[in-house]
Amino acid sequence: xxxxxxxxxxxxxxxxxxxxxxxxxxxxxxxxxxxxxxxxxxxxxxxxxxxxxxxxxxxxxxxxxxxxxxxxxxxxxxxxxx
Numbered sequence: 655x656x657x658x659x660x661x662x663x664x665x666x667x668x669x670x671x672x673x674x675x676x677x678x679x680x681x682x683x684x685x686x687x688x689x690x691x692x693x694x695x696x697x698x699x700x701x702x703x704x705x706x707x708x709x710x711x712x713x714x715x716x717x718x719x720x721x722x723x724x725x726x727x728x729x730x731x732x733x734x735x736x
Contacts, residue, residue, distance in 0.1 A: 660732035667725030674718025681715045 657732040657735040660728050660735065664725045664728030664732060667721050667728060669725075671718045671720075671722030671725055674714055674721065678711045678715040678718060681712055681719070
């Protein structure tokens with residue numbers, strides 16, 4: 655794979671990762687259980703739908719960070735390939 659392709663794929667990964675962080679925020683909780691407890695306290699009671707929503711947002715925000723990291727690694731590999 656050429657360096658141009660690596661750079662392009664890395665850029666697309668970075669864009670997807672940044673969009674994920676924009677929509678779902680930076681993860682602030684060390685575990686899913688902490689996120690669920692905080693959301694339940696804020697919502698005022700044990701609401702399973704709210705808990706699932708918070709868990710999904712936490713997972714997607716961490717996935718956004720991971721995709722962002724992969725994008726940076728691909729762009730670094732493209733730079734080193736030149």
